[in-house]
Amino acid sequence: MTNNHASRTPSDRPSDRPSDRSSDQPSAAGTGSATAPQITLRSPAELADALPYMLGLHPTDSLVMVAVHGEGGRFGGRLRVGIPTGPAEWEDTARQVADTLVRGSERRGGKPDGIVVFLCQDPRGDESGQRVMTRLRPLAQRIRLACGALDVPVLEALCLSGGRYWSYSCPDERCCPAEGRPLAAVGTSVLAAAATFAGLQVRGSLKEIEGRLAPLRGAVAEEMETALDRVATALVPKILDGVTxxxxxxxxxxxxxxxxxxxxxxxxxxxxxxxxxxxxxxLGHDEAAALILGLQDREIRDIAAEWMEHEEAAPALRLWRALARRCVGAYGEHAAAPLTLAGWVSWSAGDEPTARIAFGMALRADAEYRFAQLLHHACNEGIDPEGLRECLREERRRREPRRGRKAAATRPPGRRGRTGARREVRRATGSEQ
Incomplete structure (x- = not known):
């Protein structure tokens, strides 16, 4: 079998992209520190076991690519997109992801010396994992050709499905049999212990994280949509009325x-x-509806973005998640605000995988939502959120002079103009013109 090996450092920043390619384009994350402790991977089995620790989650229905640098095979930028549902999209997808990862790596310091590819998809219906592997083989081949056209070889390509893995690169049946090899049970391998010791966390599966932010369904969703209609009738005129x-x-x-x-x-x-x-x-339906509609005012949303640390962070994150789940039916686009706020609090707390998912879902709800666009870009570029946190602290101090924050929180926010959170994101990320 091929003995490709790669080592990674705990400081590598994973890049997680939304699964709906129509709403967002993939980008690569930064590379790790060469001085941090290394975990060395020497086989397809160890690469498969390492994937959740590289991303911070268990990917589902995902194409993942990881750049490899240097003779030691240091992992650098990584990229995740949803696997397109139709083979007709595979050619364009392969070209785009290869170009994005290679160009992104070049921007951050160097062209990759190789790429490792993972295709992760669970069986559907009575389909077997082996059948998934066979069905996705043409996609793996297109990715290999797209990377080769950029003079970057695919060192290993793995399919993970139904608790097993297959190598598209190894022809040796003795080590990579047709029926695949079982994945190690979660948390049981030596690598899992080393990764945990190094501080790397796996925060569940992509499907689970998305599920915590997805709209409610069934009778409760119908009740919630009725409440949104009812509250909107009373609240929207006030928001549009400059006096009130x-x-x-x-x-x-x-x-x-x-x-x-x-x-x-x-x-x-x-x-x-x-x-x-x-x-x-x-949360009562009417309370949730009033807050969802109120957060559509960007000045109010910008104030809410200030609740990203200390004792405010945990209840704020719970609230934003709950509100995102209440954006049902015709109000799906309204989810962009609470989803972006949930992503911002997660990113500020160091949970980058969840933050990227929340930002991606916000952009699926509203592809033009500028706040989500700016934060998603900054998070994927590996920018330290502390710059934005300090901007928001400064804005809060400016708005609440000589008053306790608790008392001042209910004061009318006033006009912030170009000093809102969108400008602060641009200031903090160096993107302000």
């Missing part, structure tokens, strides 16, 4: 503070879906 806009904004901020306090006083017993159900039960 500040009053409506102050009410939105006060309501958000009230709901955050409610969540702080009622912490969930455990994380995951049960915690989300707990949070959903804490």
């Amino acid at each position: 806009r500040e009053e409506a904004g102050a009410q939105t901020i006060a309501l958000a503070r009230t709901l955050m306090r409610r969540m702080t006083l009622a912490p969930p017993v455990e994380g995951g879906p049960c915690a989300d159900e707990w949070d959903d039960a804490l």
Whole structure:
């Protein structure tokens, strides 16, 4: 078999892209530090086992590419996109992802010496993992050709499906049999122990993380849409009316503070879906509707973005996730605001994989949502969020002079003009003209 090996450093920044390619384009993340402790991978099995630690999550329905640099095979930039549903898209997808990863790596310091490719998709219906591998083989070949056209070889290409893996690069049946090899149980390998020791976390699967942000369904969704219609009838005229806009904004901020306090006083017993159900039960439909509609005012949303650290961060994240789930039916586009805020709090707290997913979902809800575009780009470029945090702290101090933040939070926000969070993102990321 081929004995391609690559080592990675814990400081490598993963790049996770939204699974809907129509709403966002892929980009590569930065490379790691050559001085950090290294974990060396010497086989397809170890590469397959390492993938969740490289991304910070278990990818599903994903094409993942990782740049490899130098004789030691140091992992650099990485890229994830959803696998296109139709083979007719594979040719364009292969060219685009190859070009994006190679050009992005060149921008950050050097052309890759090779690329490792992962195709991750679970079987559908009565389909077997081996059948998935066979079905995706032409896509793997197109990616290999696209990378070769840029003078960068694919060192290894793996298919992960149904708890097994296959190598598209190894023809030796003795080590890579037709039925594939089983993946190591989660957290049981030597690599998993080393990665955990190095501080690398796996935050669940892509599907699970997206599920915590996806709209509610069924009867509760119908009730929520009715509530949104009802509250919109009363609230939207106030937002559009210049005389009462500040009053409506102050009410939105006060309501958000009230709901955050409610969540702080009622912490969930455990994380995951049960915690989300707990949070959903804490919000009335009309309360959620009023806050969703109020956050469509960008000045109010910019103030909400300031709740990204200390004791405010956890209840704010819970609230933004719950509101994103309430953006149902005809109000799907309204999810861009709470999804972007959820991504911002996650990124600020160091959870980059979840942040990228939230930003990507925000752009699927509204492809022109500028705040999500700026934050998604900055996160994928590996920019330290501390610059933006400091900008938001400064804006908060400017808006709340000589007053306690708790008391000032309900004050009408006023006009921020070009000092809003969008400008602060540009300032913090160096993209302001």
